[in-house]
Amino acid sequence: MLDAINLSCIRDDRELFRGLSFTVLPGEMVQIAGKNGAGKTSLLRILAGLAQAEEGEVKWQGEGLPRIRYQYHQDLLWLGHQAGIKTVLTAYENLRFYHPHSAESLRWQALTEVGLAGFEDIAVNQLSAGQQRRVALARLWLSTQKLWILDEPFTAIDATGVTKLTRKLTQHTENGGMVILTTHQPLAVDNVRQIHLQEKLA
Numbered sequence: 001m002l003d004a005i006n007l008s009c010i011r012d013d014r015e016l017f018r019g020l021s022f023t024v025l026p027g028e029m030v031q032i033a034g035k036n037g038a039g040k041t042s043l044l045r046i047l048a049g050l051a052q053a054e055e056g057e058v059k060w061q062g063e064g065l066p067r068i069r070y071q072y073h074q075d076l077l078w079l080g081h082q083a084g085i086k087t088v089l090t091a092y093e094n095l096r097f098y099h100p101h102s103a104e105s106l107r108w109q110a111l112t113e114v115g116l117a118g119f120e121d122i123a124v125n126q127l128s129a130g131q132q133r134r135v136a137l138a139r140l141w142l143s144t145q146k147l148w149i150l151d152e153p154f155t156a157i158d159a160t161g162v163t164k165l166t167r168k169l170t171q172h173t174e175n176g177g178m179v180i181l182t183t184h185q186p187l188a189v190d191n192v193r194q195i196h197l198q199e200k201l202a
């Protein structure tokens with residue numbers, strides 16, 4: 001269970017949100033919604049323990065993040081806005097780097113799942129934007145983490161990829177996992193909970 005408690009965030013002297021509280025339970029998918037610049041990425045970074053809130057705290061399994069940081073990083077898969085991969089490595093090498101304990105056969109399978117069969121041995125910086133995104137997303141197929149925090153996972157992904165990724169996210173929650181994500185695309189998922197960050201007037 002993840003608790004966001006009374007979170008406030010100020011960036012560049014601008015208050016993005018204040019007093020934001022919510023809980024994410026096993027089996028839930030939560031979409032952080034809001035316009036460009038509303039603070040969605042800022043919130044995800046705070047939830048992932050990568051940035052500090054002005055006020056408030058984040059708890060994982062009932063414990064504040066600073067106390068449980070090691071366990072949290074075992075339980076969390078974070079895919080940021082940027083590709084989240086090492087571009088000088090190949091797709092396969094990326095999966096080996098980020099998931100060193102995964103079985104070799106599962107890495108190949110993950111690359112096949114995201115449509116990268118035949119592109120495994122090419123340096124990622126020579127792949128298209130959508131293919132680069134798919135390398136990062138392949139990590140979901142190897143993930144044993146309970147909590148996935150995903151910033152714009154559908155960016156640059158074609159319709160087939162969107163369907164496949166949506167199914168993967170749904171499967172994760174059906175297996176008791178949690179997904180917190182941002183996306184500007186409509187999500188074809190029945191029970192996604194939305195948290196709206198309201199636009200603040202200057």
Ligand SMILES: Nc1ncnc2c1ncn2[C@@H]1O[C@H](COP(=O)(O)OP(=O)(O)OP(=O)(O)O)[C@@H](O)[C@H]1O
Nearest residue numbers: 011012016034035036037038039040041042043182
């Ligand atoms: N590290 C930072 N330093 C200063 N300002 C920042 C920082 N990160 C974000 N901001 C500002 O905070 C605001 C919210 O940015 P954020 O990336 O969280 O928005 P967003 O809702 O994810 O937007 P988008 O939908 O465009 O991705 C923006 O005005 C941005 O300029």
